[in-house]
Amino acid sequence: MNRTAKTASWTVAALLLATAASGCSSSTKKAAEPAPEATVAANTAAADTEVKAATSQATVTTKSVGKLGEVLVDGKGKTLYLFMKDTKNKSNCSGACAVAWPPLHTSGTAKATGSAKSNLLGTTKGSGGTQVTYNGHPLYGFVNDTKAGQANGQGLNQFGALWWAVDADGNKVTTKP
Template sequence: MKRTATAATCATALFAAVLTGCSDSTSGEGHGPTASTASPSAPATVDTKSAGKLGSILVDDKGNTLYLFLADKKNKSNCKDACAKAWPPLLTKGAAKVGNGVDKKLLDVTKRSGGDEQVTYNGHPLYHYVGDTKHGQTNGQGLNQFGAEWYVLDVKGNKVES
């Protein structure tokens, strides 16, 4: 019984350490996006990338996939707390930068409840997914988490269903 409790404690501590490791706002070489508790110090960039059968989708300047959350309202995020840890918002300092294939008219910024600025595209607040551990992955596509579904966006700012 004591071994089971010790193993459970170790597993819990390991899980907490993994989540803590996901609290940096930067992406390491070969690693996907992580959650951020700090405001960014520079403008975010939205770019495009071909993602196989999903077509050309929105990514950040490191090639990390960006998602929309169907529970959001136009230019208003409904993802916070545990949701924002699993689905870190794409934050920016000032106006976001336009990358290749991105329509400048669709790119904007909205204020989150805590005051941070989050990038929007066609009115959709943009997010990363912590399950995307490498650049270009789309592991969040079509997931139903935190009360609604998550989708990648095409260059027109529409959800892409696979």
């Protein structure tokens, strides 16, 4: 292959990759768009490991997160989300979706603390293992919530539907951050 053909092939490959990446991260809001590609790539690599890793008993608790008020968080204080494309006790997030939005996995029964209600906790078969549900909603983290108290995924439209934080009664929180 000559040099011009090789350059053209690499250019086409780069354009296809950029097009594919942009198709997976549409957002209906500008203020909380995902981090730059380098950060997303690093966070996605970490989340990919999390999705595949065996977990212990998950903890679901509550924490006040900015304008959202008191919402569900995991044992590390990271915001938990529901996916509007899911149906009761059934996850519709797998593959690239589950990498960007890691399911909250548990081995055994999840534990509720704070204002979280143990009678609303359950499990379902999710991407990569047993996924925690709350009031029938499978629960997920978000790859760009890198520390406790962030809600960078709030209201994003990704993988075909909106993502919302969850309150202690198991309802979506639609307040914008």
